[in-house]
Amino acid sequence: MQYVVDLHLHSKYSRAVSPQMTLPMMDKLARQKGLDILSSADFTHPVWFKETQTLLEESGEGVYKLRTEIRPACRQGRERRTTKDTLFVLSTEISSIYKQGDKLRRIHNLIFVPNLAIAQRLTQELIKRGCNLNADGRPIVGLSSKDLLELILSLDERCMLLPCHIWTPHFGIYGSASGFDSLAEAFGDLSPYIYGIETGLSSDPDMNWQVPELMYRSILSFSDAHSAPKMSREATVMELEQPTYENIRKAIMRLSVIASRRRGNLNQNGIDGNRIAYTLEFYPEEGKYHFSGHRNCNVVYTPEDIRARGTVCPVCGRGLTEGVFMRVEQLSDPKLFGRAVPSFDEHGVKWYTDKLKIQPPYVKLVPLLEIVAESLHSTVASQKSQQLFAKLCSEFESELTVLLKTDLADIEHLAGWKLAESIQKVRKGDIAIDPGFDGVFGKVAIWREEEEKQKAEEKAPQLRLAL
Numbered sequence: 001m002q003y004v005v006d007l008h009l010h011s012k013y014s015r016a017v018s019p020q021m022t023l024p025m026m027d028k029l030a031r032q033k034g035l036d037i038l039s040s041a042d043f044t045h046p047v048w049f050k051e052t053q054t055l056l057e058e059s060g061e062g063v064y065k066l067r068t069e070i071r072p073a074c075r076q077g078r079e080r081r082t083t084k085d086t087l088f089v090l091s092t093e094i095s096s097i098y099k100q101g102d103k104l105r106r107i108h109n110l111i112f113v114p115n116l117a118i119a120q121r122l123t124q125e126l127i128k129r130g131c132n133l134n135a136d137g138r139p140i141v142g143l144s145s146k147d148l149l150e151l152i153l154s155l156d157e158r159c160m161l162l163p164c165h166i167w168t169p170h171f172g173i174y175g176s177a178s179g180f181d182s183l184a185e186a187f188g189d190l191s192p193y194i195y196g197i198e199t200g201l202s203s204d205p206d207m208n209w210q211v212p213e214l215m216y217r218s219i220l221s222f223s224d225a226h227s228a229p230k231m232s233r234e235a236t237v238m239e240l241e242q243p244t245y246e247n248i249r250k251a252i253m254r255l256s257v258i259a260s261r262r263r264g265n266l267n268q269n270g271i272d273g274n275r276i277a278y279t280l281e282f283y284p285e286e287g288k289y290h291f292s293g294h295r296n297c298n299v300v301y302t303p304e305d306i307r308a309r310g311t312v313c314p315v316c317g318r319g320l321t322e323g324v325f326m327r328v329e330q331l332s333d334p335k336l337f338g339r340a341v342p343s344f345d346e347h348g349v350k351w352y353t354d355k356l357k358i359q360p361p362y363v364k365l366v367p368l369l370e371i372v373a374e375s376l377h378s379t380v381a382s383q384k385s386q387q388l389f390a391k392l393c394s395e396f397e398s399e400l401t402v403l404l405k406t407d408l409a410d411i412e413h414l415a416g417w418k419l420a421e422s423i424q425k426v427r428k429g430d431i432a433i434d435p436g437f438d439g440v441f442g443k444v445a446i447w448r449e450e451e452e453k454q455k456a457e458e459k460a461p462q463l464r465l466a467l
């Protein structure tokens with residue numbers, strides 16, 4: 001069975017996170033959005049961990065759900081997904097700041113543990129090493145990425161570490177400012193235990209497929225949501241025999257095991273039917289670090305601009321913040337370019353499939369609330385956008401169903417032709433994006449002004465007839 005999984009989330013105890021990020025709220029929004037398995041987030045934070053223990057109960061091996069007695073209170077409206085529990089796995093993000101090879105490294109990694117007891121032991125070990133875990137749900141530690149990996153594996157070999165938003169300049173493992181040029185450089189002889197990476201919003205799988213050392217590693221996508229509405233903006237769909245921690249781990253390990261078998265090592269555990277089916281992606285141009293530039297100087301450089309003019313800002317004279325697109329070019333192998341082959345499914349959704357048939361396919365989406373807001377000429381914060389968004393999600397099961405599967409005629413019937421056409425355009429990839437740079441999100445435009453006017457005129461006679 002397939003499960004939509006979002007394993008990078010933050011609680012209200014992480015910096016710059018909405019106070020609404022509580023477990024009941026995450027559970028509620030997961031239903032609206034169509035997510036099945038979530039990260040419980042921030043388990044090293046003492047107050048949040050207490051809440052996690054109080055609010056969750058075990059639902060299966062290494063997976064948890066909201067306790068039955070508190071669940072009804074957070075269900076509202078006509079939710080059709082009530083038969084399925086939202087599941088949580090224990091994971092957190094840790095920021096490691098340390099010196100290696102004479103360079104200051106700042107790396108964010110996701111840590112996964114198989115149960116509450118091991119979460120607690122990891123917390124104790126971090127405290128013993130002088131880490132301050134109270135200040136932030138995503139704590140800053142002095143341990144290197146490699147030492148952190150060694151520590152979690154020494155506690156239990158089922159623990160996992162996945163480098164997250166790997167390309168962001170300041171905190172990604174491949175980041176241009178304080179990262180590394182390879183996983184081997186960062187993790188040394190432990191790098192085979194890195195079974196996958198998180199792409200982050202500013203890169204899509206195809207960009208990662210160009211990096212040779214990621215060939216047999218899982219390319220995962222999660223939302224890194226700091227507020228509930230941002231959940232699911234990126235997610236991974238897993239095919240799992242049963243929704244357990246071990247099966248999630250097997251799905252993530254699958255490509256590493258295949259590679260290991262190819263090298264003649266047959267002593268690996270079986271991976272059974274657990275695998276990653278596909279990933280749901282943000283348009284990478286919409287991410288905050290796609291192109292290079294300076295936010296305050298309003299300078300944006302494409303990789304071509306950089307080749308022609310260099311990396312010094314023409315306004316302030318300092319080095320530009322290098323974007324993800326540029327950084328991928330530095331670490332990629334041109335022989336791996338063009339692996340993504342597009343095709344369309346019966347709902348008009350554009351899929352990208354790996355030409356080498358190693359990595360799972362992916363689809364690029366725009367969050368439904370953004371589509372609704374644009375089609376109403378409104379903002380995502382407006383009441384009318386939010387009401388229509390909620391209506392669509394409850395009428396057609398979930399946000400992801402509306403984006404990927406709902407019949408366009410049904411959407412038109414409920415919300416008018418404009419929204420139906422907008423969703424069709426997003427499914428086809430027929431949109432324009434002003435790419436993000438130096439911390440500024442890219443801007444999506446589904447409609448070009450002329451195109452919108454023309455479509456409205458085409459639709460006008462039909463509307464008059466209908467009246």
Ligand SMILES: [Zn+2]
Pocket residue numbers: 093108164165171
């Ligand atoms: Zn991070």
Ligand SMILES: [Zn+2]
Pocket residue numbers: 008009010093138224
């Ligand atoms: Zn994060």
Ligand SMILES: [Zn+2]
Pocket residue numbers: 294296297299313314315316317318
């Ligand atoms: Zn500048």
